[in-house]
Amino acid sequence: MSQSEAGPHRPETGSKAMVLDRPVRTVGILLAAGASRRFGPGDKLLAPLRGRPLVHWSASALQDSACQRVAAIVSSHEVEAALPPGFVVRHVPPLESMARSFRAAVGLAEKMSAERALICLGDMPAITAGLLGELLARRRNSACRSAGRRLPPVLLYASSYRAARESARADAGARDFIARLPAEDLLEIGEESAADVDTVSDLRFLGGGF
Incomplete structure (x- = not known):
């Protein structure tokens, strides 16, 4: 069921409601609660990209991966409604930092007592289920690297949950944790796969717009 860190939240209904009391091997979690400050008015995650809301692309890739369960961290009901069916949803207050998400x-x-978590960003629409599968094939904490830059998605094993949580500060999110990973635990991906949307220009470059 959906749970909110911001206080009472409406009961969850439909296909987004799932039981949390059964342990899972792998949970895929989408971070989709950003403030979109650089994007301008409106929520960038709802902006249209090739016929779908921006957030739908990475959510669909996560859903099509080998994760046994999928979830999303959101701060708006509109983004929640834009997700494909089947997501566990956790609400955080609007305008919170990436670290909070x-x-x-x-x-x-x-x-969820998950043995590992695959954490993705909602504003990276070029991430594919195939790329996520390459990460899931790894047996240690892993993340991605593109053109020398370290970035999500990130695969975390349960033994590192506490360290990952404690490393998150301000708007860095997983950045500090990823920065400490050995080079051999980084999956090289192309710049196209690493593209994210921070501004309207980014969205238009990827083929989207209002």
Whole structure:
């Protein structure tokens, strides 16, 4: 069921409601609660990209991966409604930092007793289920690297949940944790796969717009 860190939240209904009391091997968690400050008015995650809301692309990739359960950290009901069916949803207050969302994701993985968590960003529409599968094939904490830059998605094993949660500060999210990973635990991905949307220009470059 959906749970909110911001206080009471409406009961969850439909396909987004799932039982949390059964341990899972892998949970995929989408971070979709950003403030979109650089994007301008409106929520970038709801902006249209090739016929779908921006958030739908990475959510669909996560859903099509080998994760046994999928979840999302959101701050608006509109973004929740834009997700494909089947997502566990955890609400955090609007305008919170990336670190708060990341800690909420790790906490949700712990609540699910997941052996590992694959954490993705909602504003990276070029991430594919195939790329996520390459990460899931790894047996240690892993993340991605593109053109020398370290970035999510990140695969966390349960033994590192606490360290990952404690490393999250301000708007860094998983950045500090990823920065400490050995080079051999980084999956090289192309710049196209690493593209994210921070501004309207980014969205238009990827083929979207209002």
